[in-house]
Amino acid sequence: MEDKFFSKKYCDRCGNVLDARTMSWFNDDTICMNCSDKESAIKKKLQDGGKSYEGCGYIPDVNKQEAIK
Secondary structure, three states: OOOOOOOOOEEEHHHHOOOOOOEOOOOOOOOOOHHHHHHHHHHHHHOOOOHHHHOOOOOOOOOOHHHHO
């Protein structure tokens, strides 16, 4: 199976051109650094620094109480 991480041209999340890329902390999206910064802000808002949400398959809604318990 071919790994498409390096061949993708656009961010899976926002659609911007991928000048630099990283893998999402929460799912297998290839994302731009802008989206990565947004994920970092979400991780900081989570009580455990996002550790229990790593690879969970979705981006936790930090505005909901259950996402930060």
